Amino acid sequence: MPVSVLLIDDEVLVRQGFRNALEETADVVVVGEASRAAEGLCLARRHQPEVVLTADVTDLPRLRTCVTGGVIVLAWECTDERLHRVLTAGARGLLLKRASREELVAAVRAVAQGHAHLGAEVAGRLLDRFEILPPPEEADRGLGLLSDRERQVLVRIARGRSNDEIARELYLTCATVKSHVSHILAKLGQPNRMHAALLAQRLGLLTRAG
Known part of the structure; x- marks a missing residue:
């Protein structure tokens, strides 16, 4: 519908x-x-x-x-x-x-x-208000470090999915999703998933993902 x-x-x-x-x-x-x-x-x-x-x-x-x-x-x-x-x-x-x-x-x-x-x-x-946006070249470099699977996880984080929902959608275990989230935060230099989600939206990942 x-x-x-x-x-x-x-x-x-x-x-x-x-x-x-x-x-x-x-x-x-x-x-x-x-x-x-x-x-x-x-x-x-x-x-x-x-x-x-x-x-x-x-x-x-x-x-x-x-x-x-x-x-x-x-x-x-x-x-x-x-x-x-x-x-x-x-x-x-x-x-x-x-x-x-x-x-x-x-x-x-x-x-x-x-x-x-x-x-x-x-x-x-x-x-910008909370001063958590890295410089453009740093953000692009961080995205470039993500694997295809990590990008898929990041897009779903930005859409508000929980780890359990991401695991079901991507046919992964919750432990694997948690591991991906940890790697994503480290590669993007973000303190938590909310900041990573905002960064993904700012960089247009949701639009590119469809």
Whole structure:
């Protein structure tokens, strides 16, 4: 079944662009669109979409109760205040309106599966905010050290998978996955899997992985 999406944005051209991009994707269907949160809430209650893309966060807590997957907030820019506000309100992601079609689709798919997703620029801001982003040449060098299997594990870490889920998806033991995670963190020079996940998003691994 295709992922059902509801769009809420007061800019007609933005809604139109996102609808066109999503409707070019075989496993995504747009079930409705609205210009205001109140109208969007009514549509969400009616359609029970898996994902809502919204630029209006005034009624986000109630909107969340009508969505089976999660809410992705849309913005032209990401400030520390806005990022904190939308995440503490329960959004599963924040995506800039200038995001590429590939990034948009990756975000929708991830959130529909119950995972969180931050757009590449948003993840980059978060990384910079906490000063955990290595220089570009160092990050590329670290990625180059990863084996194909380690890259597969890293992509799944970035999608919010647990070690058990990764083990099932890749037909590995949990002990093997833990070993891969340790090697990934060492090669990327990251302190934990959250930082590694943010780095993977910043470097576009999710988009490249499809």
